[in-house]
Amino acid sequence: MGKQYAVIGLGRFGSSIAKELVNLGNEVLGIDIDEEAVDELSDDLTHAVVADATDEEVLKSLGLRNFDCAIVAIGDDIQSSIMVALVLKDMGVKTVVAKALSELHGKVLDKIGVDRVVYPERDMGVRVAHQLVSPNLLDYIEISKEYTIAELSVPQALSGKSLKELDPRAKYGCSIVAIHKQDGVIIAPASTDVIHEKDVMVIIGTNAQIEEFESEVI
Numbered sequence: 001m002g003k004q005y006a007v008i009g010l011g012r013f014g015s016s017i018a019k020e021l022v023n024l025g026n027e028v029l030g031i032d033i034d035e036e037a038v039d040e041l042s043d044d045l046t047h048a049v050v051a052d053a054t055d056e057e058v059l060k061s062l063g064l065r066n067f068d069c070a071i072v073a074i075g076d077d078i079q080s081s082i083m084v085a086l087v088l089k090d091m092g093v094k095t096v097v098a099k100a101l102s103e104l105h106g107k108v109l110d111k112i113g114v115d116r117v118v119y120p121e122r123d124m125g126v127r128v129a130h131q132l133v134s135p136n137l138l139d140y141i142e143i144s145k146e147y148t149i150a151e152l153s154v155p156q157a158l159s160g161k162s163l164k165e166l167d168p169r170a171k172y173g174c175s176i177v178a179i180h181k182q183d184g185v186i187i188a189p190a191s192t193d194v195i196h197e198k199d200v201m202v203i204i205g206t207n208a209q210i211e212e213f214e215s216e217v218i
């Protein structure tokens with residue numbers, strides 16, 4: 001069963017979240033002060049309304065209190081972003097997510113009780129930098145400051161090798177926990193499993209271990 005989301009601010013970030021939430025089977029109310037932004041999305045979202053979200057009465061009349069989650073995706077106007085987030089928390093919306101433009105903006109959002117503060121430009125910049133430095137890196141999740149799960153594409157030079165031959169755990173301390181193949185995924189692969197070009201290895205370890213594995217093996 002889908003949930004009810006409200007997305008406030010339908011710029012590039014907000015509209016992308018709103019459309020994807022609909023694709024994932026949820027009900028989405030989009031709110032923007034700008035009529036054009038609302039018109040552009042009105043066919044894609046469950047509801048889209050033109051309103052100034054800094055007006056508490058407007059948010060109340062739209063029944064925002066009963067939504068599962070509200071996302072504040074207001075762009076440059078930091079003051080409005082903070083005011084809207086505050087009103088939403090005050091109204092008792094269960095989960096409030098807000099986009100921060102700077103560390104300071106994020107700190108304020110944190111202080112007023114926003115449940116999740118996201119920094120899309122900063123985080124995407126960091127991701128792209130990682131991918132530029134490691135061309136085989138497709139994606140990664142930082143589990144902690146030290147540990148990462150990374151998806152690495154298998155280069156031609158490693159095609160046909162078994163995990164026993166690679167032996168990353170003994171040599172580098174990191175482990176291959178899954179292999180994506182064109183016809184499916186092998187979870188917890190055995191040492192006899194063989195990787196091929198175009199497969200994707202999912203590897204877990206410290207950042208240093210993964211870096212060493214990448215630079216020596218790939």
Ligand code: ADP
Pocket residue numbers: 008009010011012013014031032033034037051052053054073074075076077080
């Ligand atoms: P992005 O970087 O995501 O494209 P923008 O600044 O272009 O960010 O988009 C933010 C959106 O938020 C704009 O469409 C703007 O009209 C909307 N917005 C700004 N202030 C308010 C407000 N008080 N109420 C509702 N929407 C607002």
